[in-house]
Amino acid sequence: MSKQPSSYLSSKLEGRLKADKSGNSIYAIEPINKGELIAVFGGVVYEWETFIHLPEIERMLCLQVEDRHFLVPRPIGEGDYVNHSCNPNAGLSGQIGLVAMRDIQIGEEVCFDYAMCDTMPYDEFECLCGAPHCRGKVGGNDWMRPELQKRYAGFFAPHVQRKIDAQKAERRAFERAMRNAKTGAHAKPVVATMYK
Numbered sequence: 001m002s003k004q005p006s007s008y009l010s011s012k013l014e015g016r017l018k019a020d021k022s023g024n025s026i027y028a029i030e031p032i033n034k035g036e037l038i039a040v041f042g043g044v045v046y047e048w049e050t051f052i053h054l055p056e057i058e059r060m061l062c063l064q065v066e067d068r069h070f071l072v073p074r075p076i077g078e079g080d081y082v083n084h085s086c087n088p089n090a091g092l093s094g095q096i097g098l099v100a101m102r103d104i105q106i107g108e109e110v111c112f113d114y115a116m117c118d119t120m121p122y123d124e125f126e127c128l129c130g131a132p133h134c135r136g137k138v139g140g141n142d143w144m145r146p147e148l149q150k151r152y153a154g155f156f157a158p159h160v161q162r163k164i165d166a167q168k169a170e171r172r173a174f175e176r177a178m179r180n181a182k183t184g185a186h187a188k189p190v191v192a193t194m195y196k
C-alpha cells in the first residue's frame, strides 16, 4: 500500500472484492460485538456547490456529514468500501464513526443504510441489496420514512437526527392545532363576542 488511507478500519475487518465481482465490500474476519467501533471515516470536506462537480467515484465514496458538507476520502482505503443495505448490521455514531448495530459473525459483510446520513440527492440508485424489505430505490429523502426513523433510532448522523427532531416537533404542533380547532378552544371567545 502506498499512502496511509484517510479512514480507519478495525483490524477485525478486511476489504475485498465481492464474490460476484460487483464491487468492493468489507467483511468481518473476527467476531464483532454490538456497539463496537468498525470504522472512522476521514478525508477532505467539501461544500455542496464544489462537491457536486467532483468525479462520480469520489461522490459515491463520500459521506454526508452536515446539511451541505461532504467528506471525501483521500487517499481511499479499505474502510471506504462500506456498502449500503436496507437490512444493515452497522450504523453511524456521530458524524464519522461506524459501529455494529448487533453482533456480527465472521464472514458477514458489514453494511449501513445510506438513509442514516444522506439528505441530498447526490447518490440515488436502484437498490439490489436483496433484503426482504428492500425499498428498491435509495434516495436523499429516505430518512423521512417513519419505519426507518424507528428502526435506526440512535444510529443517524447528527444533522439527520436534527431534521427528524424538527419534523416530529412540527407534527406535534400540527396535531395540537388540529385538536384545538376540533374542541373549539380558540373559537369560543370570538363566538362569545359576536353574539353578545
Ligand SMILES: [Zn+2]
Pocket (backbone or CB within 6 Å): 085, 086, 087, 127, 128, 129, 130, 131, 133, 134, 135, 136
Ligand atoms: Zn435494498
